[in-house]
Amino acid sequence: MIGSDRKIDGGKWVNGRKRSIVTDTLGRIWRVEVHAANIHDGVAGQDLIYPDFTGQMPRAKKLLGDNAYRKSFAELTADLDTVTFECPSRPVGSKGFVVEAKRWVVERSFAWMNFYRRITKDLERAVKNSVTFIYLANIQMVISSLDKITT
Template identity: 40%
Template sequence: MSTSYPSSLSDAEWACLQRHLPPFPKRGRPPMHSLRAIFDAIFYVLRTGCPWRYLPTNFPPWQTVFYHFRRLRLKGIWFRLLTALREAERERVGRNAQPSAAIIDAQSVKTVEESAGICGFDGHKCVKGRKRHILVDALGLLLAVYVTPADLHDGKGARCLLVGLAPLLPRLKKIWADAAYRGQELAVWCQAEGGWDLEVVERQPGTRGFSVLPRRWVVERSLSWISRNRRMSKDYERKVQTSETLIQVAMIRLLLARLRRSS
């Protein structure tokens, strides 16, 4: 018996996703489970936060779902999907497919027993766990993600995040950041690595409490979009590569919903 969940793909979303999927080989035995059911199960895990082994029985077996999730990661298909959908969304709103400006930030999240092998203590946020370093465009759409132990300084994490991105983002010229990325050394490195102008957006002197800061609020909103998925409330994954992939999957699901509403 088939059951639909709020996280499941609609027909329009599935059609949009299919357009950007690479052709799968037709050799061998026909698959027992449809690819759409596999994606629905992955999005269910992401949205509800349930362990893979706790997938409802109306989905394919969890071993099959995780196998496809991992295979798509190893083949780089999740990253290609994210890139294609992000470019489609930017073009839909009248922007160039390639961004010229971006915002960088980091978020520290707690780990659990299974994921505690790779973790650290963030003394500023008083969080023992991992740190998610993300780069987003002016619309808040994910460009890059890198997960490290929480005790890694934001400046060092920025280098891990940005290294090698210049060929993938040829139009990128400007990067906004908060005060944690202050320092001439990082700004010089950004210029040498990709010709990027790193600008730190400071709080106005005398400002107390919460205040919305230009440019910086965009990446904060992106982190809140990601955190709406219960699987992202903590870092439950044994491998940081799985954590990074799930962040990409969260943004892919958001983009599919946006593109579906515009079609």
């Protein structure tokens, strides 16, 4: 059924599913989790780490996340020996929009996903299909960036 794994996030008024990703500094996607929208980002992000995060990404030294990942996600990454977690914060006393360090990398990756209709409309019945199409879109982005380099 198409309605499975879909809920409403009361804070953002997102109906359906949300995506959590781990990217490198160039915005290439390494891990993806798609979950119901009512699950908090910090709790959903834990699935990105376990199982076997350090085995899949042995060179990763630092994970960056926004304020939603400060509690349970940060506690979980404290158990990892090779990876540290950092949450960039706003300067004290600042008001309005402030660019937070390195956060734009993940936001840019989400913006790139908007070019792929199959991802933005999310008509997939199974969560695994949604994850697969995100990986396929990432593969296409990486190949097109290699094509720009070689020409």
